[in-house]
Structures are given as structure tokens and as C-alpha cells.
Amino acid sequence: PPSTPEPEPVKDQRTLQTEQCEAGNGEMCTSVGVMWEQGKEGPADPVKAREFYGKGCTAGFDLACSYFASVLDKGVGGAADAAKARELWGAQCEKGRLEDCMSAAISHEAAGAKEDKAKARGLYAKACTSGNQTACTAEARLMMLGEGGPKDCLLYTSDAADERSS
DSSP: OOOOOOOOOOOOHHHHHHHHHHTTOHHHHHHHHHHHHHTTTSOOOHHHHHHHHHHHHHTTOHHHHHHHHHHHHHTTTSOOOHHHHHHHHHHHHHTTOHHHHHHHHHHHHHHOOHHHHHHHHHHHHHHHTTTOHHHHHHHHHHHHHTOSSOOOOOOOOHHHHHHHHO
């Protein structure tokens, strides 16, 4: 009797998605990064998570850039690089990802230089226009303290934030 060929082993999701990532699918790179970060479909490995988030970002998948910025900022899977994280978040903010405006603002404020405080204030203002009350409060605090721009004791209430977002 003719021999039946052995069936190919079933590939797990991490392997299948890695293959799609290597073919240039940024969304799959991001998914694989999450798997490595969270230890799904195999062991956790923060270095590989960072690598795949970077690949996803390079492939143009915006969420990958946000995740890559986060691991860079925190030093997960490699050396911390807050400046690169701010750059990535800033680029995502410019594309309209307002949650990344908030991340960039927090990072700029933490950097502490006068020009960073000004950038933080502007980024908080942008995030505030989306109705992010935390951003509105942070912007008002910088205005009250005169950090990143002229001192202005105008306090944003939820009504004022609503007026700005319309």
C-alpha cells in the first residue's frame, strides 16, 4: 500500500502571526508583540515583545508605535529611551491619536526642561479638546504655575473643557 504522508504539524498563533509579521503585516507584528509581552502561546520575553512592537511600528501600524513608545519609555526589553518614546507618541498625536498626546505630554513634563514644559502644555491642551479631564487638569495646573507659558489662573471646569471641544 502507498504510504500516507505525515500531516504537517499544526502551527500555533504565535508562529502563524510571526510569519505574517515577517511578510510586512504590522498588525500581526503588534499581536505577536503582545503575545511575547504577556506570555501567550509560549513564554513571555520582553526583549522579543519590544522587537515586534518596533517591527509593527516600522510597518506603519499606529497601535504598534504606541506600544513601542511605552516599552521604550519604561525600559522594557532594553534600555529606556524616553526621548524616542516622546518622538513616537508625538508623531501618533499628530495623526490624531489623542491618548498618545497625553502620553507625550506626561513624558515631556517629566523631562523638566523649559521647552519640554511648553510642549507638555500644548499637548495637554490638545488632549483636553477631546474631553480628557485629566489632560484639562494638567494643562490648568501648568497654566496656574506659569510653567511652559505665561501664568494664567483660568481654571478649566468641565463646562470650559466642553466649550473647547466643540
